[in-house]
Amino acid sequence: MRIGVAGVTGRLGRLCVEEIAARGLVFGGGLSRRPDGARGMTDDAAVLAAQCDVVIDVSHADTVIHHAGIFADTGCGWVLGTTGLDDDAEMAVVAASRRIAVLQAANFAPGVNMLLDLARRLGATLPGGDYDAEILEMHHRQKVDAPSGTALAIGAAVAEGRGVLLADVKRTNPTGIRADGDIGFASLRGGQVVGEHSLIFTSGTEQITLSHRVFDRRVFAQGAVRGARWLAGREAGLYGMRDALEA
Ligand SMILES: NC(=O)C1=CN([C@@H]2O[C@H](COP(=O)(O)OP(=O)(O)OC[C@H]3O[C@@H](n4cnc5c(N)ncnc54)[C@H](OP(=O)(O)O)[C@@H]3O)[C@@H](O)[C@H]2O)C=CC1
Ligand SMILES: O=C(O)C1=N[C@H](C(=O)O)C[C@H](O)C1
Numbered sequence: 001m002r003i004g005v006a007g008v009t010g011r012l013g014r015l016c017v018e019e020i021a022a023r024g025l026v027f028g029g030g031l032s033r034r035p036d037g038a039r040g041m042t043d044d045a046a047v048l049a050a051q052c053d054v055v056i057d058v059s060h061a062d063t064v065i066h067h068a069g070i071f072a073d074t075g076c077g078w079v080l081g082t083t084g085l086d087d088d089a090e091m092a093v094v095a096a097s098r099r100i101a102v103l104q105a106a107n108f109a110p111g112v113n114m115l116l117d118l119a120r121r122l123g124a125t126l127p128g129g130d131y132d133a134e135i136l137e138m139h140h141r142q143k144v145d146a147p148s149g150t151a152l153a154i155g156a157a158v159a160e161g162r163g164v165l166l167a168d169v170k171r172t173n174p175t176g177i178r179a180d181g182d183i184g185f186a187s188l189r190g191g192q193v194v195g196e197h198s199l200i201f202t203s204g205t206e207q208i209t210l211s212h213r214v215f216d217r218r219v220f221a222q223g224a225v226r227g228a229r230w231l232a233g234r235e236a237g238l239y240g241m242r243d244a245l246e247a
Contacts, residue, residue, distance in 0.1 A: 001232045002028030003225065004052035004076075006045065006067065007059030009034070011142075012081070015221035016056050023225060028052035031059070049074035054228040058220075061085050061145065068092035072099040077231040079224055080104045083149025097238035103231045105241035106149030108223025112197065113241045115212050116157045119199055122208070123161020126201050128169070128181030133158050134200045138188035146187040147172065154199050155183045 003020050007013040008030025020027045029040030031048045042048050045067055049055060054077035057067055061084035069092070071078045080093060083106050096102055107113070123133070135158075137151040147155075152166070159166040164181065171182040178184070194214040201208050214220070223241060230244035 001054065001229070002026045002052045003228045004028040004030065004040075004048045004055040006031040006048065006055055006057040006063070007082070008032050008041070010058060012058040012217060012220055012224075013056075015218055016058065016224050019218070019221040019225045023229075025225070025229070028055075031055075045070040046074060049076045052076050054079060054232050056224045056228050057082055058224065061089060064089040065092045068096040072096040075100060077101045077228070077234065078103070079227045079231055081106070081108055081220070081224055083152075084145030085149075094238060098236060100236050101231050101234035101239065102237070103227045103239045103241065103244060105223070105227065106153045107195075108220045108227060108241060109195075109212070109214060110219075110223065110241075110245055111212050112150055113245055115197070115199070115210055116153060116242075118210055119154050119157035120161040122199070122201055122210075123158035125161075126203075126208075128162055128164075131201045131203045132178060132182070132184070134184040134186070134202070136186045136188070136198045136200065138190070138193050138196045140192045140194065141189050143189060146189070147185040148187065148195070148197070150195070150197050151185055151187070154197060155185065158183055158199070 005013050005016045009032045028051050029048050035041035035043050049071050056079045058081045064085055135151045135154050137148045156166045169181050169183050171184040194217050196213045198209055198211040227244045230247050
């Protein structure tokens with residue numbers, strides 16, 4: 001199995017290459033806007049897709065619509081970890097998943113994927129009229145999107161538990177009185193914080209907080225490669241990290 005990496009020069013992309021090698025897997029090549037001439041490096045997504053069975057994509061939201069078309073045309077699997085997608089990009093991912101196997105995960109860390117389950121249960125059990133749900137995330141100063149993809153996924157899980165759509169209850173600008181059922185988001189940026197997320201359910205009488213903290217960005221690379229191995233050869237469909245973790 002040949003695993004490629006889009007966003008190969010990035011913080012996470014570089015670690016994915018290391019993880020592929022550490023597992024004794026075959027690195028199928030890397031996608032960069034400035035390929036350095038190394039073997040397998042290209043600035044053409046179609047070239048990368050043609051030489052890989054699965055591509056781990058940890059690049060930038062602006063690339064997603066382009067990659068969706070190219071990877072679907074080529075038939076390679078797509079492990080998509082890029083965050084900050086707008087509605088059009090999300091729709092392109094869904095369209096691609098009708099033709100190829102796509103594993104989309106805002107966070108490849110196993111612990112976060114457990115937290116998503118708990119978030120759903122909290123949402124289903126602690127109603128919006130009684131408990132306010134707030135999500136706090138902190139990341140390094142270079143991060144370009146906010147709220148983080150993980151924070152949005154946690155919010156979507158709470159909303160799902162409550163039987164509502166996140167878009168209808170999402171509160172990112174905390175001015176004015178809070179409405180019952182709103183799900184609030186706050187983002188902090190600074191230093192080299194790898195990734196921290198807290199989900200807070202607070203009422204007039206008690207508060208519960210679920211927190212996740214990444215100490216080493218390698219946990220994402222390990223999850224991405226695990227996802228790639230799981231995805232290779234699967235039939236077309238939209239999968240999540242949970243599918244790979246349960247296998
Ligand atoms: N799912 C998960 O578990 C995780 C997901 N992420 C997500 O992965 C993505 C990459 O994160 P990270 O590695 O920290 O980011 P970096 O900025 O370090 O790397 C992204 C790479 O993408 C490439 N790129 C391609 N197109 C663009 C563009 N239009 N603008 C900027 N860069 C572009 C750049 O490479 P070049 O210049 O060579 O083209 C860059 O090196 C983000 O969306 C982040 O949120 C991050 C951590 C964990
Ligand atoms: O950009 C990052 O660094 C991270 N991005 C992902 C996100 O937006 O949730 C995952 C992780 O928190 C690190």
